[in-house]
Amino acid sequence: MKKIVYLLLFVSTFSYSQNAFMEYQFSAKRGTESxxxxxxxxxxGDAEFKSGGINIESFNIGNEKSTHRIVLYGDPANWGRxxxxxxxxxxxxxxxxxxxxxxxxxxSSSGNVMSWVGDNEDYNYVQIFEFKASDxxxxKAAHxxxxxxxxxxxxxxxxxGSYEIGGFQGATHWVAITAENWNDLILTRREMKKMTKPWEKYYKTRGNVEQVRNYTTKTVKRY
Incomplete structure (x- = not known):
């Protein structure tokens, strides 16, 4: 109860960011998503935010303990309803x-969004990679x-983006890729991997990276 009360007080007092986020993961009881x-x-449902917004997401593949999460995002300098x-x-x-x-x-974790390319809210399926970046x-340059x-x-x-607080098992950064669905994600990544030279340069120049985990989510509601 303390965690959800803290979340609600924070959200009601401040607002959301295009370059920062907070996430709260939980395991829902079976059949309670609706x-x-x-x-x-x-x-x-009728909230207006100074910046950013809120996503409710369900976990699809790869996250063992959580079924859903609440993601709050926006500009820390202009945060709140x-x-x-x-x-x-x-x-x-x-x-x-x-x-x-x-x-x-x-x-739970929070951090910064350091780059975001594209604007297509119809692509609600997301693969998230969490890792430790030495450089x-x-x-970011290689990315x-x-x-x-x-x-x-x-x-x-x-x-x-980066994790500033609570990165899972010490993860420092994350990459998110959106797709229409699982099929679209897999087929698109297969096509991308055919461009071998850009990928070779990417792996050579990005610095040492320790993978922590990757998983998929689906955005089931946006506010």
């Missing part, structure tokens, strides 16, 4: 009802170059 979305619709809730009690009631559908809050500057080289293959979005 009930959870009804609750988030009630609290955020434009409007305000009619009563402070509404947050407490929302928190209590939400926790009724949750087995466990499993993980973040070299990695930006390979994303540019693969522009003709990319239909969705590609993001890169």
């Amino acid at each position: 009930a959870i979305l009804a609750l988030t619709d009630d609290i955020w 434009k409007d305000s809730l009619s009563t402070a009690d509404k947050w407490a009631v929302f928190g209590q009802k939400l926790n009724n559908h949750i087995e466990e809050w499993t993980h 973040p500057i070299a990695f 930006d170059e390979i994303v540019s080289k693969m522009a003709s293959y990319r239909k969705g979005e590609v993001g890169f």
Whole structure:
């Protein structure tokens, strides 16, 4: 309960960023996704944010403990709702009802979005790579170059960012690739891998990287 109360107080006081994020992962009780979305619709359905917004995402492949997460994003200098809730009690009631559908809050983190290419909200399937980068500057340069080289293959979005707090098992950075669905993700990545020379340069110039994990999510609601 303390975690969801903290989340709600933070969201009601501040706003969201195009270059920062917070995520709260949880394991939902079986069959409760519709009930959870009804609750988030009630609290955020008509919300107006100064920047950014909120995504509710379900985990698809590769994340063992979590079933869903709440992602809050926006500009830290302009963070918060434009409007305000009619009563402070509404947050407490929302928190209590939400926790009724949750087995466990499993993980949380926050950080920065350092680059984001593309703008296609129809591509709701996302593969996320979490890793430790020994040379973040070299990695970003290599990342930006390979994303540019693969522009003709990319239909969705590609993001890169850092974990400043709570990176899973010490992860320092992440890369996110969006797709229409699992099939689209796999087929697009197969086509991209055919361009061997750009990839060879990418691996040579990005610095040492220790992979932590990768998994897929699906955005089931946007606010």
